[in-house]
Amino acid sequence: MSDIDSAEEVVLDPEREAATKAQVFAAAERLFALNGFQNVSVRDITAEAGVNLASVNYHFGSKDALLYEIFRRRTAEMNRERARMLHQAADRHGGKPPVRDILEALFAPPLRWSNPAHERRISVQFIIRARSEGTEAMKETLRTDVSHLKRFADALIAALPHLPREDIYWRLHFALGMLHNNRFAEFDRLHVLSDGATREADVDGLLRRMIDFAEAGFLA
Amino acid sequence: MSDIDSAEEVVLDPEREAATKAQVFAAAERLFALNGFQNVSVRDITAEAGVNLASVNYHFGSKDALLYEIFRRRTAEMNRERARMLHQAADRHGGKPPVRDILEALFAPPLRWSNPAHERRISVQFIIRARSEGTEAMKETLRTDVSHLKRFADALIAALPHLPREDIYWRLHFALGMLHNNRFAEFDRLHVLSDGATREADVDGLLRRMIDFAEAGFLA
């Protein structure tokens, strides 16, 4: 093939085979995060990615399998980052971090990644959507794969030895509720409610507010 | 038409005209609450209600209009009950109820209605779903119609005069997050996490736990 032809139309380079799959993955994550799972068709994804319609089924098997692969990869990354911060907090405090540091390890990764300037902003939106709109397979995973949450529950039990375990689990549930409710629509409501007095959410300020509230709840 | 024929097949009584609309409404609410908004077709609804397929469009205009009417009626009922409890709390405390009573007025109606024995259990599930899976029209309503929340914000401002209003709004946002996260799937996760040690949720115990946690957060 001559140079002239290759200049007119993109030819397949060695990376292209993997490139198509990666482009489908990225386009799907972006569209799902923005418009919801049910409102995005396979045709939307392939059009956005600039690839053929059959690519989704060829590379991922099915639309649901593609959704699940995005979900699994992104939640794994999030859990890894949380575990890393919890581990660092344990190192700082001789293996027994206080409630405040545990909550920071739980809240900070999703909040920091939600920053408009952060590249993983889309991934956080995707994960949030998966919690409510996800396939039954996703919800089943969220329901039964709690090993990563167990680390946080154990750390809280060590930090609050006087508190019954049942209380710890419930309060962890409440803290996660505070976090998962942070959608964009809810921020708008807050803005309307305060007649515009509430600033646009800077994530570090929000993180501090959430930790303050949840810490008091755990120490009650 | 003879008596024999009318015994074989149900004839139209005077109430029947309204009955069809009510049956569609009830069947739609039940199916949407159980299976999600996108996973229920008009055919599912009319089959469950035992009416003709065209009934939905005839009585409600469209599927989305039916959804929105259920949403509007149920949220209005919920808001009314919350306002009633807040009003009662104000009467008990000379017009200035403490944080604890305000939180109870906010949490108790949806929690009590979630009780398996309560007839409005389905309605609560529907409302919860509307918050995440709802039409854009529903979310717009949730976003802009905050008049009912303003009553609670004002009561909290009166109860916590030393706290900046911006903090009040944020902490109200957190408290609502705790509440809205109470889905059935999340309860399952809690159960798995605690190795079955956590009892089945009795709503009064859960209500007390939530108020304890949120009250401490507000008083922090």
Added chain:
DNA sequence: TCCATTCTCAAACAACCGTTCGAGAGCCCC
């Protein structure tokens, strides 16, 4: 009794969905 209104019903419509198929292009290795 007759007309107008309201409602039900079976059938069809057009659009969109996820998935599959067969042909063919490009590539590597023998």
Added chain:
DNA sequence: GGGGCTCTCGAACGGTTGTTTGAGAATGGA
């Protein structure tokens, strides 16, 4: 240079979706 493998592409398939249509039954008032 030829066979095998991977991947892309346009086209089509079967199914489901929300909505519309036109005819007919039942009802209430004149």
